[in-house]
Amino acid sequence: MRVVRLLRLRAALTLLGEVPRRPASRGVPGSRRTQKGSGARWEKEKHEDGVKWRQLEHKGPYFAPPYEPLPDGVRFFYEGKPVRLSVAAEEVATFYGRMLGHEYTTKEVFRKNFFNDWRKEMAVEEREVIKSLDKCDFTEIHRYFVDKAAARKVLSREEKQKLKEEAEKLQREFGYCILDGHQEKIGNFKIEPPGLFRGRGDHPKMGMLKRRIMPEDVVINCSRDSKIPEPPAGHQWKEVRSDNTVTWLAAWTESVQNSIKYIMLNPCSKLKGETAWQKFETARRLRGFVDEIRSQYRADWKSREMKTRQRAVALYFIDKLALRAGNEKEDGEAADTVGCCSLRVEHVQLHPEADGCQHVVEFDFLGKDCIRYYNRVPVEKPVYKNLQLFMESKGPRDNLFDRLTTTSLNKHLQELMDGLTAKVFRTYNASITLQEQLRALTRAEDSIAAKILSYNRANRVVAILCNHQRATPSTFEKSMQNLQTKIQAKKEQVAEARAELRRARAEHKAQGDGKSRSVLEKKRRLLEKLQEQLAQLSVQATDKEENKQVALGTSKLNYLDPRISIAWCKRFRVPVEKIYSKTQRERFAWALAMAGEDFEF
DNA sequence: GTGCAGACTTGGAAAAATGTTC
DNA sequence: GAACATTTTTCCAAGTCTGCAC
Numbered sequence: 001m002r003v004v005r006l007l008r009l010r011a012a013l014t015l016l017g018e019v020p021r022r023p024a025s026r027g028v029p030g031s032r033r034t035q036k037g038s039g040a041r042w043e044k045e046k047h048e049d050g051v052k053w054r055q056l057e058h059k060g061p062y063f064a065p066p067y068e069p070l071p072d073g074v075r076f077f078y079e080g081k082p083v084r085l086s087v088a089a090e091e092v093a094t095f096y097g098r099m100l101g102h103e104y105t106t107k108e109v110f111r112k113n114f115f116n117d118w119r120k121e122m123a124v125e126e127r128e129v130i131k132s133l134d135k136c137d138f139t140e141i142h143r144y145f146v147d148k149a150a151a152r153k154v155l156s157r158e159e160k161q162k163l164k165e166e167a168e169k170l171q172r173e174f175g176y177c178i179l180d181g182h183q184e185k186i187g188n189f190k191i192e193p194p195g196l197f198r199g200r201g202d203h204p205k206m207g208m209l210k211r212r213i214m215p216e217d218v219v220i221n222c223s224r225d226s227k228i229p230e231p232p233a234g235h236q237w238k239e240v241r242s243d244n245t246v247t248w249l250a251a252w253t254e255s256v257q258n259s260i261k262y263i264m265l266n267p268c269s270k271l272k273g274e275t276a277w278q279k280f281e282t283a284r285r286l287r288g289f290v291d292e293i294r295s296q297y298r299a300d301w302k303s304r305e306m307k308t309r310q311r312a313v314a315l316y317f318i319d320k321l322a323l324r325a326g327n328e329k330e331d332g333e334a335a336d337t338v339g340c341c342s343l344r345v346e347h348v349q350l351h352p353e354a355d356g357c358q359h360v361v362e363f364d365f366l367g368k369d370c371i372r373y374y375n376r377v378p379v380e381k382p383v384y385k386n387l388q389l390f391m392e393s394k395g396p397r398d399n400l401f402d403r404l405t406t407t408s409l410n411k412h413l414q415e416l417m418d419g420l421t422a423k424v425f426r427t428y429n430a431s432i433t434l435q436e437q438l439r440a441l442t443r444a445e446d447s448i449a450a451k452i453l454s455y456n457r458a459n460r461v462v463a464i465l466c467n468h469q470r471a472t473p474s475t476f477e478k479s480m481q482n483l484q485t486k487i488q489a490k491k492e493q494v495a496e497a498r499a500e501l502r503r504a505r506a507e508h509k510a511q512g513d514g515k516s517r518s519v520l521e522k523k524r525r526l527l528e529k530l531q532e533q534l535a536q537l538s539v540q541a542t543d544k545e546e547n548k549q550v551a552l553g554t555s556k557l558n559y560l561d562p563r564i565s566i567a568w569c570k571r572f573r574v575p576v577e578k579i580y581s582k583t584q585r586e587r588f589a590w591a592l593a594m595a596g597e598d599f600e601f
Numbered sequence: 602g603t604g605c606a607g608a609c610t611t612g613g614a615a616a617a618a619t620g621t622t623c
Numbered sequence: 624g625a626a627c628a629t630t631t632t633t634c635c636a637a638g639t640c641t642g643c644a645c
Contacts, residue, residue, distance in 0.1 A: 339639090370637095471613085
């Protein structure tokens with residue numbers, strides 16, 4: 001079902017993609033064209049190459065509170081008998097216990113990894129006893145956490161207020177830093193608490209123990225002359241360094257994948273805002289190059305070199321289908337997912353004819369986060385022929401583009417345009433699509449609600465292009481039904497109001513006095529109001545249905561140049577709060593400061 | 602080229618906050 | 624003002640891409 005829906009929406013998208021593109025109007029960061037008001041905060045500050053700051057001062061990260069042992073009444077059972085666990089073993093048991101209702105705990109890999117790591121935390125005697133997860137009973141632990149969550153929900157107003165104030169205090173104390181003389185918000189000032197690793201899809205490491213991070217694991221980054229953050233009492237930092245070519249404040253190595261995690265600034269900070277702005281400027285710059293790049297890769301489909309042909313076909317997919325680059329992954333370390341360059345023969349099927357089109361390529365693979373990408377696309381004949389060639393005498397597990405890597409692809413792109421990489425195409429195509437869609441869908445005479453539907457639809461076209469999917473919300477059916485009930489009720493009200501208006505009209509005709517006239521006017525206004533409400537409700541229903549399995553957030557936050565949306569709001573008199581929430585407006589402060597209603601991507 | 606570490610962006614799910622209805 | 628629905632924010636996993644060593 002989902003696949004069919006996406007396919008249909010994609011077909012519509014392809015059609016709209018045929019609309020001729022308007023010539024680029026190029027704006028340079030800081031140029032008059034793109035700016036309105038001073039935007040001074042967003043003038044690029046002159047740091048030499050690679051330097052991110054002159055001054056960085058902060059309080060260090062906030063650590064998860066120490067483990068609180070379970071109360072005596074909450075027991076763990078093994079083979080039906082209560083077993084008292086050591087604190088270390090109990091803590092890890094609670095990580096599993098609190099997840100009992102979750103699907104993860106039904107997965108064999110998760111269970112196996114958890115049990116394996118749990119046993120490492122046990123004392124020798126515990127290990128002697130606890131030998132099989134199937135004989136473990138965590139239900140009391142689970143219930144304890146469920147009750148605890150429920151108790152939090154029913155706290156009194158005062159108690160809730162107190163908790164809120166405590167959180168705010170924490171935010172004030174650890175949530176900000178000073179960067180080059182300005183106070184900036186930190187994105188994630190809390191060190192990740194210990195728990196069980198929740199890898200997505202068929203992740204081979206799911207269920208493994210994510211160790212508790214101690215100050216001794218943490219590297220602090222701050223300026224030499226600043227007040228060095230105090231480690232928690234009785235502890236010390238792994239290292240304190242002063243590296244102003246990076247933006248992170250603190251870092252540690254996570255125990256499951258052995259990768260580095262960072263404390264970084266919030267997206268509303270100047271530093272993050274500037275990089276986002278730069279990213280969109282690079283994508284805008286691509287507008288001026290894209291025609292030539294397209295003609296070049298088309299020419300390269302006929303190259304004598306296999307490597308060049310593969311690169312040209314891959315680039316075509318990246319451009320046309322907004323596929324990700326697809327870096328190589330170590331097998332066994334993560335779920336088996338692919339992007340463009342790592343596609344295997346088994347991920348594509350060639351159809352000489354399908355859906356009434358010639359040369360159809362069927363893609364079916366798991367992309368980032370194990371989200372399935374399924375698409376059937378008619379391609380140009382040389383692409384089709386090349387794919388046949390690339391697949392010749394290969395097994396299903398072989399790489400489709402065996403002569404291509406993301407590094408070589410990006411090296412090539414860099415030669416075509418300064419700063420160009422595979423991902424820029426995603427940004428470029430997402431933003432240009434939003435702009436085109438808004439132009440095609442918005443009508444100036446529409447109501448605000450209808451304009452917002454148009455905006456969401458434009459946003460949705462982009463999300464579908466980028467394959468941003470979500471699980472259907474669990475409450476979807478029910479809430480849809482509620483909405484339908486509401487619509488039905490409103491329809492009845494409208495019918496009733498219409499009848500009343502008819503009666504009032506007759507009454508006025510008969511009486512012809514001022515009183516009946518004012519009644520008539522009142523009835524007319526009522527009908528209008530109800531009709532408007534009905535229209536709004538049905539718009540809501542349409543939007544909801546179309547959005548069932550599409551996630552709009554990622555494209556909105558990462559791929560769509562906010563200046564396009566802001567300009568649209570200004571042009572069509574839609575309050576920007578209808579499009580961006582408070583945090584989103586803070587994140588896009590740079591764009592709000594500079595985009596006028598005539599901004600063009 | 603290839604492998605790896607590091608730094609940063611992008612991603613959906615889950616939790617929390619807020620709004621609506623009875 | 625409780626119960627439920629919806630929206631917003633937080634969380635942290637999973638990508639991209641660069642630079643360096645060999």
